[in-house]
Amino acid sequence: MMIRRAAIQDLEQIMQIYARAVQYMHASGNPNQWVEGYPSRALIEEDIARGVSYVVDRDGVIEAVFSYIEGEDPTYRQIEQGMWRTNGSYGTVHRLASAGRLRGVAGICFSWCAELAKLHGCSSLRADTHQDNRIMQHLLQKNGFVYCGVIHLANGAPRLAFERAAVAPDGENPRVNPGGAYSGMPNAGGIYTEGAYSGIPDANGMNPGMPQQKQKGDGRGYGIASLILGIVSVLLFCTCINWVTGILAVIFGIIQITKNKEHGLAIGGIITAAVSMLLSVVLYLAMWFGMTNAGITYEDLLYDQYDDSYDSDGSDAWYDGDGNGSYDGGGNDGWYDGGGNDGWYDGDGNDGWYDGDGSGGYDYYNDPYDYFRDYYDVQEPGGNQFM
8 A cells, every 4th residue: 555646547536435425425514615516526636747746546446535735825824712832834634535445544635744744844734623513533643743823715714724743643644664565765756665554454355434533522413411311210210200201312323323324322222221111021920929929909909998887987987987888887878787877776866777766667656557557467447556
Protein backbone atom coordinates (compact mmCIF):
# COMPACT_ATOMS: atom_id res chain seq x y z
CA MET A 1 0.00 0.00 0.00
CA MET A 2 1.24 3.50 -0.77
CA ILE A 3 0.18 7.13 -0.95
CA ARG A 4 0.71 8.68 -4.38
CA ARG A 5 -0.44 11.56 -6.48
CA ALA A 6 -3.72 10.92 -8.27
CA ALA A 7 -3.69 10.44 -12.03
CA ILE A 8 -6.43 11.22 -14.50
CA GLN A 9 -7.08 7.49 -14.98
CA ASP A 10 -8.01 7.37 -11.27
CA LEU A 11 -10.83 9.81 -11.77
CA GLU A 12 -13.69 7.27 -11.94
CA GLN A 13 -12.64 5.52 -8.73
CA ILE A 14 -12.17 8.88 -7.02
CA MET A 15 -15.62 10.13 -7.98
CA GLN A 16 -17.19 6.88 -6.75
CA ILE A 17 -15.51 7.38 -3.37
CA TYR A 18 -16.76 10.96 -3.16
CA ALA A 19 -20.29 9.87 -4.10
CA ARG A 20 -20.22 7.31 -1.30
CA ALA A 21 -18.95 9.94 1.16
CA VAL A 22 -21.78 12.33 0.25
CA GLN A 23 -24.38 9.61 0.83
CA TYR A 24 -22.87 8.73 4.18
CA MET A 25 -22.75 12.38 5.27
CA HIS A 26 -26.44 12.81 4.51
CA ALA A 27 -27.33 9.58 6.30
CA SER A 28 -25.31 10.44 9.42
CA GLY A 29 -26.80 13.85 10.14
CA ASN A 30 -24.56 16.05 7.96
CA PRO A 31 -26.60 16.90 4.84
CA ASN A 32 -25.33 20.47 4.39
CA GLN A 33 -21.57 20.15 3.89
CA TRP A 34 -21.07 18.66 0.45
CA VAL A 35 -24.05 19.88 -1.59
CA GLU A 36 -24.84 20.87 -5.16
CA GLY A 37 -22.49 18.30 -6.64
CA TYR A 38 -19.46 19.16 -4.50
CA PRO A 39 -16.76 18.05 -5.05
CA SER A 40 -17.37 18.28 -8.79
CA ARG A 41 -15.56 16.29 -11.44
CA ALA A 42 -14.08 19.56 -12.80
CA LEU A 43 -12.67 20.45 -9.37
CA ILE A 44 -11.02 17.04 -8.96
CA GLU A 45 -9.61 17.22 -12.48
CA GLU A 46 -8.13 20.59 -11.56
CA ASP A 47 -6.63 19.12 -8.34
CA ILE A 48 -5.08 16.29 -10.37
CA ALA A 49 -3.68 18.75 -12.92
CA ARG A 50 -2.18 20.89 -10.14
CA GLY A 51 -0.66 17.84 -8.49
CA VAL A 52 -2.43 18.36 -5.17
CA SER A 53 -4.79 15.34 -5.30
CA TYR A 54 -3.51 12.18 -3.58
CA VAL A 55 -4.81 8.64 -3.20
CA VAL A 56 -4.15 5.72 -0.88
CA ASP A 57 -3.37 2.90 -3.29
CA ARG A 58 -3.57 -0.74 -2.24
CA ASP A 59 -2.61 -3.04 -5.09
CA GLY A 60 -4.19 -0.77 -7.66
CA VAL A 61 -7.39 -0.20 -5.66
CA ILE A 62 -7.94 3.29 -4.26
CA GLU A 63 -8.92 3.20 -0.58
CA ALA A 64 -8.99 6.95 0.11
CA VAL A 65 -8.54 10.29 -1.60
CA PHE A 66 -7.61 13.78 -0.35
CA SER A 67 -6.13 17.07 -1.47
CA TYR A 68 -3.00 18.43 0.19
CA ILE A 69 -2.09 22.04 -0.54
CA GLU A 70 0.84 24.01 0.88
CA GLY A 71 0.81 27.78 1.09
CA GLU A 72 -1.68 30.37 2.24
CA ASP A 73 -5.35 29.46 2.04
CA PRO A 74 -7.42 32.64 1.49
CA THR A 75 -10.27 31.34 3.67
CA TYR A 76 -7.86 30.99 6.62
CA ARG A 77 -6.77 34.63 6.69
CA GLN A 78 -9.45 35.57 9.19
CA ILE A 79 -10.59 33.40 12.05
CA GLU A 80 -13.34 34.17 14.55
CA GLN A 81 -14.02 32.97 18.10
CA GLY A 82 -10.40 31.90 18.49
CA MET A 83 -6.98 32.05 16.86
CA TRP A 84 -4.47 29.88 15.03
CA ARG A 85 -1.80 28.21 17.11
CA THR A 86 1.04 29.08 14.74
CA ASN A 87 1.81 31.97 12.37
CA GLY A 88 4.24 30.22 10.02
CA SER A 89 3.67 28.45 6.74
CA TYR A 90 1.31 25.52 6.73
CA GLY A 91 -0.18 22.74 4.68
CA THR A 92 -3.93 22.21 4.34
CA VAL A 93 -5.93 19.00 3.99
CA HIS A 94 -9.13 19.19 1.97
CA ARG A 95 -11.73 16.79 0.58
CA LEU A 96 -10.68 13.69 2.53
CA ALA A 97 -12.89 10.68 1.81
CA SER A 98 -12.59 6.94 2.32
CA ALA A 99 -13.82 3.95 0.35
CA GLY A 100 -14.86 2.45 3.69
CA ARG A 101 -12.66 -0.64 3.54
CA LEU A 102 -9.64 0.29 5.67
CA ARG A 103 -9.66 1.03 9.37
CA GLY A 104 -7.58 4.05 10.35
CA VAL A 105 -7.10 5.33 6.81
CA ALA A 106 -7.78 8.94 7.91
CA GLY A 107 -4.93 8.75 10.42
CA ILE A 108 -2.61 7.45 7.69
CA CYS A 109 -3.46 10.44 5.48
CA PHE A 110 -3.09 13.04 8.23
CA SER A 111 0.27 11.71 9.41
CA TRP A 112 1.55 11.55 5.83
CA CYS A 113 0.52 15.18 5.21
CA ALA A 114 2.07 16.35 8.47
CA GLU A 115 5.35 14.64 7.66
CA LEU A 116 5.42 16.11 4.18
CA ALA A 117 4.61 19.56 5.61
CA LYS A 118 7.50 19.26 8.04
CA LEU A 119 9.80 18.09 5.26
CA HIS A 120 8.91 21.19 3.24
CA GLY A 121 9.48 23.55 6.15
CA CYS A 122 5.89 24.09 7.19
CA SER A 123 5.25 24.58 10.88
CA SER A 124 1.72 23.17 11.01
CA LEU A 125 -1.07 21.34 9.28
CA ARG A 126 -4.58 22.82 9.02
CA ALA A 127 -8.05 21.57 8.14
CA ASP A 128 -11.68 22.62 8.46
CA THR A 129 -15.03 20.85 8.53
CA HIS A 130 -18.75 21.50 8.89
CA GLN A 131 -20.23 21.89 12.38
CA ASP A 132 -22.53 18.91 11.71
CA ASN A 133 -19.68 16.64 10.64
CA ARG A 134 -19.16 15.01 14.04
CA ILE A 135 -17.21 12.15 12.57
CA MET A 136 -14.55 14.33 10.98
CA GLN A 137 -14.30 16.48 14.12
CA HIS A 138 -13.62 13.34 16.11
CA LEU A 139 -11.02 12.12 13.62
CA LEU A 140 -9.21 15.47 13.59
CA GLN A 141 -8.97 15.60 17.36
CA LYS A 142 -7.97 11.96 17.54
CA ASN A 143 -5.07 12.67 15.18
CA GLY A 144 -3.58 15.61 17.07
CA PHE A 145 -5.59 18.53 15.69
CA VAL A 146 -6.81 21.25 18.05
CA TYR A 147 -9.92 23.35 17.52
CA CYS A 148 -8.92 26.97 16.84
CA GLY A 149 -12.09 28.86 15.85
CA VAL A 150 -14.46 29.56 12.95
CA ILE A 151 -13.43 30.46 9.41
CA HIS A 152 -15.66 31.29 6.42
CA LEU A 153 -15.50 29.86 2.92
CA ALA A 154 -15.60 32.05 -0.17
CA ASN A 155 -19.40 31.82 -0.20
CA GLY A 156 -19.59 32.89 3.45
CA ALA A 157 -20.43 29.47 4.88
CA PRO A 158 -18.89 28.93 8.35
CA ARG A 159 -16.52 26.05 9.08
CA LEU A 160 -14.79 24.80 12.23
CA ALA A 161 -11.04 25.23 11.90
CA PHE A 162 -8.39 22.87 13.32
CA GLU A 163 -4.59 22.87 13.44
CA ARG A 164 -1.79 20.53 14.53
CA ALA A 165 1.96 20.74 14.59
CA ALA A 166 3.74 19.28 11.59
CA VAL A 167 4.83 16.15 13.44
CA ALA A 168 3.08 12.83 13.93
CA PRO A 169 1.01 12.55 17.16
CA ASP A 170 2.52 10.89 20.23
CA GLY A 171 6.03 11.35 18.86
CA GLU A 172 5.51 8.87 16.03
CA ASN A 173 7.85 9.46 13.09
CA PRO A 174 6.94 7.63 9.89
CA ARG A 175 10.52 7.79 8.63
CA VAL A 176 11.72 5.55 11.43
CA ASN A 177 8.65 3.38 11.79
CA PRO A 178 9.32 0.36 9.57
CA GLY A 179 6.53 -1.64 11.18
CA GLY A 180 3.87 1.01 10.69
CA ALA A 181 1.56 1.87 7.86
CA TYR A 182 4.34 3.56 5.90
CA SER A 183 8.04 4.22 6.35
CA GLY A 184 10.97 5.84 4.62
CA MET A 185 11.07 9.20 2.88
CA PRO A 186 8.63 10.22 0.14
CA ASN A 187 10.08 10.39 -3.34
CA ALA A 188 9.72 13.20 -5.84
CA GLY A 189 6.08 12.29 -6.41
CA GLY A 190 5.34 12.39 -2.68
CA ILE A 191 5.04 8.60 -2.52
CA TYR A 192 6.06 6.37 0.40
CA THR A 193 7.28 3.21 -1.28
CA GLU A 194 8.05 1.23 1.88
CA GLY A 195 5.91 -0.25 4.65
CA ALA A 196 2.43 -1.72 4.54
CA TYR A 197 -0.85 -1.26 6.34
CA SER A 198 -0.98 -3.60 9.31
CA GLY A 199 -4.59 -3.35 10.38
CA ILE A 200 -6.66 -6.40 11.38
CA PRO A 201 -9.26 -7.39 8.75
CA ASP A 202 -12.80 -8.20 9.74
CA ALA A 203 -14.76 -11.39 8.98
CA ASN A 204 -15.05 -10.38 5.34
CA GLY A 205 -11.33 -9.82 5.01
CA MET A 206 -11.82 -6.04 4.87
CA ASN A 207 -11.20 -3.21 7.31
CA PRO A 208 -14.03 -0.74 7.96
CA GLY A 209 -12.90 2.75 7.11
CA MET A 210 -13.35 6.20 8.49
CA PRO A 211 -17.09 6.67 7.91
CA GLN A 212 -17.90 3.67 10.14
CA GLN A 213 -16.19 5.09 13.19
CA LYS A 214 -18.65 5.84 15.93
CA GLN A 215 -19.08 8.91 18.10
CA LYS A 216 -19.46 8.73 21.84
CA GLY A 217 -22.83 9.91 22.99
CA ASP A 218 -24.18 10.08 19.44
CA GLY A 219 -27.77 8.90 19.02
CA ARG A 220 -28.12 7.08 22.36
CA GLY A 221 -31.14 8.95 23.74
CA TYR A 222 -33.66 6.12 23.41
CA GLY A 223 -31.13 3.67 24.83
CA ILE A 224 -30.53 5.85 27.89
CA ALA A 225 -34.27 6.28 28.42
CA SER A 226 -34.77 2.52 28.09
CA LEU A 227 -32.10 1.73 30.68
CA ILE A 228 -33.39 4.32 33.18
CA LEU A 229 -36.97 3.07 32.87
CA GLY A 230 -35.75 -0.51 33.21
CA ILE A 231 -33.93 0.31 36.45
CA VAL A 232 -37.00 2.13 37.81
CA SER A 233 -39.09 -0.88 36.86
CA VAL A 234 -36.83 -3.17 38.89
CA LEU A 235 -37.01 -0.86 41.92
CA LEU A 236 -40.82 -0.86 41.72
CA PHE A 237 -41.27 -4.57 40.96
CA CYS A 238 -43.53 -5.04 44.01
CA THR A 239 -46.04 -2.52 42.63
CA CYS A 240 -48.19 -2.42 39.53
CA ILE A 241 -46.30 0.66 38.29
CA ASN A 242 -43.36 -1.50 37.22
CA TRP A 243 -45.41 -2.91 34.34
CA VAL A 244 -45.91 0.58 32.91
CA THR A 245 -42.23 1.54 33.22
CA GLY A 246 -41.15 -1.89 32.02
CA ILE A 247 -43.26 -1.74 28.87
CA LEU A 248 -41.96 1.76 28.12
CA ALA A 249 -38.39 0.53 28.61
CA VAL A 250 -38.95 -2.24 26.08
CA ILE A 251 -40.53 0.16 23.57
CA PHE A 252 -37.68 2.69 23.83
CA GLY A 253 -35.14 -0.12 23.62
CA ILE A 254 -36.67 -1.45 20.41
CA ILE A 255 -36.70 2.04 18.90
CA GLN A 256 -33.02 2.48 19.78
CA ILE A 257 -32.07 -0.88 18.26
CA THR A 258 -33.96 -0.24 15.03
CA LYS A 259 -32.76 3.35 14.54
CA ASN A 260 -29.17 3.39 15.80
CA LYS A 261 -26.15 1.13 15.98
CA GLU A 262 -25.60 1.85 19.69
CA HIS A 263 -27.42 -1.17 21.16
CA GLY A 264 -25.80 -1.67 24.57
CA LEU A 265 -27.98 0.66 26.64
CA ALA A 266 -31.14 -0.47 24.86
CA ILE A 267 -30.38 -4.14 25.53
CA GLY A 268 -29.68 -3.31 29.18
CA GLY A 269 -33.02 -1.52 29.47
CA ILE A 270 -34.94 -4.39 27.91
CA ILE A 271 -33.24 -6.94 30.17
CA THR A 272 -33.89 -4.97 33.37
CA ALA A 273 -37.53 -4.47 32.37
CA ALA A 274 -37.91 -8.21 31.77
CA VAL A 275 -36.31 -8.97 35.14
CA SER A 276 -38.72 -6.58 36.86
CA MET A 277 -41.76 -8.20 35.25
CA LEU A 278 -40.48 -11.67 36.13
CA LEU A 279 -39.95 -10.64 39.76
CA SER A 280 -43.47 -9.23 39.99
CA VAL A 281 -44.95 -12.44 38.56
CA VAL A 282 -42.99 -14.50 41.10
CA LEU A 283 -44.22 -12.21 43.88
CA TYR A 284 -47.86 -12.53 42.78
CA LEU A 285 -47.58 -16.32 42.56
CA ALA A 286 -46.01 -16.49 46.02
CA MET A 287 -48.85 -14.42 47.46
CA TRP A 288 -51.42 -16.61 45.72
CA PHE A 289 -49.97 -19.88 47.03
CA GLY A 290 -49.58 -18.38 50.49
CA MET A 291 -53.22 -17.34 50.62
CA THR A 292 -54.33 -20.70 49.26
CA ASN A 293 -52.39 -22.60 51.92
CA ALA A 294 -53.83 -20.34 54.62
CA GLY A 295 -57.39 -20.87 53.34
CA ILE A 296 -57.81 -17.23 52.38
CA THR A 297 -59.76 -16.32 49.27
CA TYR A 298 -60.26 -13.06 47.45
CA GLU A 299 -63.78 -12.97 48.89
CA ASP A 300 -62.22 -12.96 52.33
CA LEU A 301 -60.05 -10.04 51.33
CA LEU A 302 -63.05 -8.05 50.05
CA TYR A 303 -65.47 -9.12 52.78
CA ASP A 304 -63.27 -9.80 55.77
CA GLN A 305 -64.23 -11.45 59.00
CA TYR A 306 -65.79 -8.29 60.36
CA ASP A 307 -68.29 -8.18 57.51
CA ASP A 308 -69.16 -11.89 57.43
CA SER A 309 -70.56 -14.64 59.64
CA TYR A 310 -70.11 -14.56 63.40
CA ASP A 311 -68.62 -11.06 63.30
CA SER A 312 -68.66 -8.48 66.03
CA ASP A 313 -69.95 -5.40 64.21
CA GLY A 314 -73.39 -6.85 63.59
CA SER A 315 -73.68 -6.50 59.81
CA ASP A 316 -75.91 -9.40 58.75
CA ALA A 317 -73.97 -11.87 60.82
CA TRP A 318 -75.35 -14.80 62.75
CA TYR A 319 -74.90 -14.52 66.49
CA ASP A 320 -73.59 -10.96 66.05
CA GLY A 321 -73.68 -8.16 68.53
CA ASP A 322 -75.91 -5.43 67.12
CA GLY A 323 -78.95 -7.45 66.25
CA ASN A 324 -78.71 -7.51 62.44
CA GLY A 325 -78.48 -11.26 62.31
CA SER A 326 -79.74 -14.48 63.78
CA TYR A 327 -79.51 -15.08 67.49
CA ASP A 328 -78.15 -11.59 68.03
CA GLY A 329 -78.75 -9.20 70.86
CA GLY A 330 -80.19 -6.22 69.06
CA GLY A 331 -83.39 -7.87 67.95
CA ASN A 332 -83.17 -6.83 64.26
CA ASP A 333 -84.09 -9.84 62.16
CA GLY A 334 -82.36 -12.08 64.65
CA TRP A 335 -83.46 -15.40 65.95
CA TYR A 336 -84.16 -15.42 69.65
CA ASP A 337 -83.15 -11.74 69.71
CA GLY A 338 -83.97 -9.15 72.28
CA GLY A 339 -85.38 -6.39 70.13
CA GLY A 340 -88.39 -8.30 69.01
CA ASN A 341 -88.20 -7.28 65.35
CA ASP A 342 -89.22 -10.34 63.37
CA GLY A 343 -87.35 -12.52 65.79
CA TRP A 344 -88.31 -15.94 66.95
CA TYR A 345 -89.18 -16.14 70.63
CA ASP A 346 -88.55 -12.41 70.89
CA GLY A 347 -89.84 -10.06 73.48
CA ASP A 348 -91.73 -7.35 71.65
CA GLY A 349 -94.21 -9.52 69.80
CA ASN A 350 -93.56 -8.32 66.25
CA ASP A 351 -94.21 -11.40 64.16
CA GLY A 352 -92.29 -13.52 66.60
CA TRP A 353 -93.14 -17.07 67.50
CA TYR A 354 -94.24 -17.48 71.08
CA ASP A 355 -93.95 -13.71 71.54
CA GLY A 356 -95.90 -11.62 73.96
CA ASP A 357 -97.99 -9.24 71.92
CA GLY A 358 -99.97 -11.74 69.91
CA SER A 359 -98.69 -10.72 66.48
CA GLY A 360 -97.16 -14.03 65.62
CA GLY A 361 -97.47 -17.78 65.92
CA TYR A 362 -98.50 -19.62 69.08
CA ASP A 363 -99.54 -16.44 70.96
CA TYR A 364 -102.73 -15.97 73.02
CA TYR A 365 -104.17 -12.93 71.32
CA ASN A 366 -103.96 -13.64 67.66
CA ASP A 367 -106.84 -13.91 65.24
CA PRO A 368 -108.50 -17.15 64.09
CA TYR A 369 -105.85 -17.71 61.44
CA ASP A 370 -103.46 -19.01 64.02
CA TYR A 371 -101.49 -22.16 64.38
CA PHE A 372 -104.41 -24.36 65.37
CA ARG A 373 -106.54 -23.16 62.49
CA ASP A 374 -103.74 -23.66 60.05
CA TYR A 375 -102.74 -27.07 61.21
CA TYR A 376 -105.69 -28.56 63.12
CA ASP A 377 -108.56 -26.48 61.73
CA VAL A 378 -110.03 -26.13 65.24
CA GLN A 379 -112.01 -23.02 66.19
CA GLU A 380 -114.17 -22.20 69.16
CA PRO A 381 -117.63 -20.72 68.66
CA GLY A 382 -117.49 -16.97 68.35
CA GLY A 383 -114.18 -16.97 66.74
CA ASN A 384 -112.18 -17.45 69.91
CA GLN A 385 -108.92 -19.21 69.72
CA PHE A 386 -108.41 -22.59 71.22
CA MET A 387 -107.14 -22.23 74.76
